[in-house]
Amino acid sequence: MTWVGQRVARKEDLPLVTGTGLYVPDLKLTGTLEVAFVRSPHAHARITALDTAEALQAEGVVCVLTGPEIRGKVRPMVLDQEAAPPGLETAEPEIHPATIEILADGEVRHVGQAVAAVVADSRYRAEDAAELVRVDYEELPAAIDPQKRDNPIVFENVPGNVQARYRIRVGDADAALAGAAHRLALNVRSQRVTAAPMETRGVLASTVGEETNVWSSTQIPWWVRNAIAGSLGIPQRLVRVQIPHMGGGFGLKVNVYPEEVLITYLSRLLQRPVRWVEDRVEHLIASGHARDQLHHVEAAFEDDGRITAVRDRFVLDSGVACPYPLSSAYNVASHFRSMYAIPHFAIDGECVLTHKMFNLPYRGAGRPEAAFVMDRVMNAVAQELGLDPADVIRRNLIPDEAQPYSMRMPYRDGHEVVYDARGFPAAFERLLELIGYEEHRRSPRPGRGIGLGTYVEGTGVGPFESGQLQLDSEGRVVVYSGCAPHGQGLETTMSQVVADAFGLTPEAVVFKAGDTALMPFGAGTFASRSVVTAGAAIIESSNRLLNRIKAIAGELMEMAPEDLEVGEGMVRARGVPTRGVSLKEVFRASSPGPGARLPAGMDAGTTETFYWVPPTVTWGFGVVGAVVQVDPETGVVKVEKLVMLHDCGRVINPLIVEGQVEGGLLQGVGATLYEEVVYDAAGQPRATTFLDYLLPTSAEVPEIVQESLEGAPSERNPLGVKGVGESGPIAPPAAIANAIIDALRPLNVQLNELPLTPPKVLAAIEQARA
């Protein structure tokens, strides 16, 4: 039997369901000190006085650190992890590194920035003492609206506050717009949101001598290690970063944070275990936010709804930093035209600094923003021409005979965007059938609407991922990888893959990841990439290990390796199943020293390693339909049903893929209807608890119908897979907005600003009536 493709229940669940899992807040080391931060109450201010004397006297306090005290010892992080790769020259990218300060030194640049760290023997005492730290501020004018061009400068190294910019020109959009039969223009906004994983951030560091062990709730342990070492000016080998159990990330934990550096520093300074666990209020103001893009888009189209040109200009509000300007902003360009053949395309994107928390990629990373603009345009074209929105989409879809279709522009890895997917029209027709579209058009019910959305998704991005395999003394296959799973079920899916390669059960495979001590190089789990990239690395190292096993067994059995096969923990002679040796015996024979029975020239051990560098991304796609019920008197929207069809190549575990899609779709509902990180005009965050930042609950779950399109397996990786983790939240904003517009027909409502709260829906109704 093969395990790939089966609905295998997860191996990783038992500790999690019994409450015996260990997340950072659950780890306890003898003598651990706890940290509380003093954070800036101002968006932009000069620190005129800073007095820690009283706090230092407080009971249980061990130390208080401020920016001036760590000057020269802990360097700010200057992140240029997304320098433009070769191939991206035509986009004319201009990227300034993002600066992330560890503790404010002289100036604070956003509400929530850490100003001082108070270390005490308990969190309660640390928090009490933090209130005794006296900070005087002189408020300064703040950059709040990124559209304004006369804002105060946020960082000197970023002229005009434009931290990153790029432009793409495909064909001649200007000429096409000038000569178009019809044109429209919209302002479309994706609001500032936050990923809000249920576990906040947290770091524990413990130092023995020169070496520090760091447990952090992060998606990128290797990068955290490297950044800590860089900031502290110490060799990477002195820092080991691992993730214990982790309560979600969704992109928010794909950044290196000041606290990770500082807690490590404190542990080295004090030679004690030191821990900080973020509370939810801190999380909402001092963990990365996302999206916050305002687009001005124009489209040219024909009488039948075919779009000939799109021209878009957008500004992404970076806050004090946009550490991943290509992911957050350039992804918008490379996913903008979705499943559509639009010959002329121009886009100009800018990431502009303001005095707010920094802006990170959040599940979908630029794609939900792009999809919202594109499919709002599609729907607006239909509204403008009085056509059925489904017809407009249909007429713009890339036909199968045009695949593999080039979008005639580079992806963010520098390679040309060429879709390796097909079946767009068939998927779209199937969506209409599943959602009962024709029936709804024929006899619409009052207040009920159906809206449609589409997306494409480049998945499995580089730079690389690692896989290492070896046997253990029990004859099990032990797999190490540089990914960092935290809910995606990789232990199970990767065990399924390896189980098939070795003819074992998933239970006989041991999977470990997310620990920099495992391997010298690793990247992490983000960007719908782990199954693709770690999977490829693991399958390649599986092949190498199989060859090694056969070579050693050949030595033991005095047979040629080609005549052997591996399965069920044994190596057997092909066609003579009674002749064989066990993997345990192979392990023993691989040992160094006198017991070794290795072929001439082979090193001892069974370890095989492979680093997979993807040729470029592999493209998934999907379509989403939303059914909503709208109350035109109150503006309240209820999403009744979401239907999604998605292509993620070969499916390893349908149960897990369904779970990813369901969770992603509901995050999409949240971002469409409820969630917003609000800053007021003075730069004060207004959503600082879950009472103000509204997450979808079980009461908001629509009926969800999904189908995995059994498309051709990807040819861009050996497993034939495509990523799926981010797919869910991409299309719902457009689908739901279009559904509300449909529900309110014959009013010609426009809904272009997320979230679509009842007051906004009411205002749109009023505007359409006027």
Next chain:
Amino acid sequence: MTLADFLRGELGLTGTHLGCEHGVCGACTVLIDGASARSCLTLAVQAAGHEVTTIEGLGTPENPHPLMRAFSEMHGLQCGFCTPGFIVSAFEYLREHPQPNREEMRRDLSGNICRCTGYVKIFASIERAAELMSS
């Protein structure tokens, strides 16, 4: 000191999680004399003289509660952070409604937030647990 901090810190029962510490997310749900309560908003002293049941009291890795088995079987969890609180709430729900139905569950369990699963498989897990418990 809150009940949550007491359970987690003094007693080392870290299965009770803290997702918000302001009474919204339900990750810290425990039973006090059988009724669900938010341990982040309850003071430890308020629990004096009462029976407190945490996730650890419902089952163990050696002997998991049917809800625990069902959550795994039906993929009712991803990161698992909300899971103990959810299972405690679901335990109370199933006690009151041995035959779960989705409309009720949607309403009665809306005090527990899960950011990963979209709740669909949590509902399925609870239905499966009801089956396991009745057989």
